[in-house]
Amino acid sequence: MLGVGGSACTDGGAGMLAALGARLLADAGRPLPPGGGGLVELAEVDLSGLDPRLADADIVLASDVDNPLLGERGAAHVYGPQKGADPTQVRLLDAALRSWSGAVTRAGGREAADEPGAGAAGGVGYAALAVLGARQRPGADLVLELVGFDAALPGAGLVLTGEGSVDEQTLHGKGPAAVAARAAAAGVPAIAVAGRCSLAPERLRDAGFADVFALTDVEPDPQRCIREAADLLPQLARHIAAKWLV
Template sequence: MRVVVAPDKFKGSLTAVEVAGHVRAGLRAVAPAADVVALPVADGGDGTVDVALAAGFDGVQVTAAGPTGEPVTTRWARRGDLAIVEMATVCGLMRLPDGGPDPLRATSVGLGEAVGAALAAGCTRIVLGIGGSAGTDGGAGMLTALGAVVLDADARPLRPGGAALAAAASLDLSGLDPRLADVEIVVACDVDNPLCGPSGAAAVYGPQKGATGADVATLDAALGHWADLVAEATGSDHRDDAGAGAAGGVSFAACAVLGATLRPGIDIVLDLLRFAEQLAGADLVVTGEGALDEQTLAGKAPAGVAAAARAAGVPVVAVTGHTTLSPDRLAAAGIERAYALTDIEPDVSRCIAEAGPLLEELSRGLAADRLPQVAPG
């Protein structure tokens, strides 16, 4: 019996690597002869680099600017000429000092510095995981870190952050790192929001980053002005492209200026992990995340895993903290059954605090249902 365990994180409780480890331990406790392969996954947000490292990528340390300019130390992942750079761990919400939001001034400079480090290391393919961003600066910070020059009307360098874009008077791209011309950049993007307007970066995601109604109006107007400058400098206007509003507009800058392409995050990760090869000979796939709900079905990691497994003819079950999906909705996504921590522990606070041991207990029940209990040897 071969089982591929491919879960995402249980946000706030366990990383994807930890979830996979606990599930594997629970399965093996009941079915020690089973060949259980732990293959944690991510959707391009926080945890993507950890998943790559668990899959055998090398970790490369980098110090770059956090969302409010303070230096932070993190890692990007490398395999040959391929680099995986994760925005969340450089200038994402998790890097805000004391967790305090700064929606008008948070910057993407650190992401550009991390990309620069990958360029300096000789990487010619770069994947940007842009989930969990803290700012709404249209990717201006990222571009300046890579050599672009943005000046105000007095020919002074623009201050960091999205609000400052309203004062931008010129954009000079002639100083961009020349190595970018020979690099393929792919952005992990799972949304289709444009840069501006009622469904744009500021309106939809600004409040999640601490923006008030007035802040949203300020940021949206500033992004529109920034899009004008970028269109003038590049000769094309990408503000209305699907996905341009992802990560506070970082996606917009990556595509409009750096020539990046967008792909769903889980598709990128499954390719990096050579997931199709791992499914060869598998009898069961176990996926999951902290909450299985309608958002899960809109392209998040478990839905991507289930789709790939179903295409290969491998049955799928899921583990989760809790689920709001009916059996019919799960089946439509290719998931035969969801095993939830709340099925064995109704106290949600305990499910969060003791997720690891409870997940092993849950997985023992899963194994009793689905795996033959044959002793090794």
């Protein structure tokens, strides 16, 4: 079971495969340095040295996002800025990932750049799907099954879920969206508690959320929300209770 989520790298899983025995070469057989930026110089991928035990391994890719590897919804554009990449670096990293996926395909890997979850963890999901033969499963659904979430829903009057920021990424495989969808299907209202929310009400309703309460509703200053979250949460709880429990 390979659980992939956030990552400080945007290398398409190249580092993972190198650690497992793959060779990444530039022109004239020069080895590439680690990291995503160097992949723009990639000339060849040699998968012949991969650990032979991988051939008999059944690998499940448990991902909390469904983004592809490339493009505007890909690893570089969506997650690169979160890790500090500026617009120029994002374009460089996306081009590097495109070069990487082409080289992997030429080396015998499966074409998986467009598959859901390929962009997870800076593209580690792509390497798992294209080279390791992994089967992708939404990580949130897997966890909800393991904890018996569906069995706990009957008789519930309200479901509370949440994360730091409820935004477009929430709707692409994150845990709160999975909780809301399952709760809505069972006829139980689901409320998200968040630091902030940037989704329009209709987007929230379509995703199954009955309501969202954010710290920024009671304190407009985001920095204070971060510093004083523990003090602000009781105020938010009173708003939830007044609207949904009284």
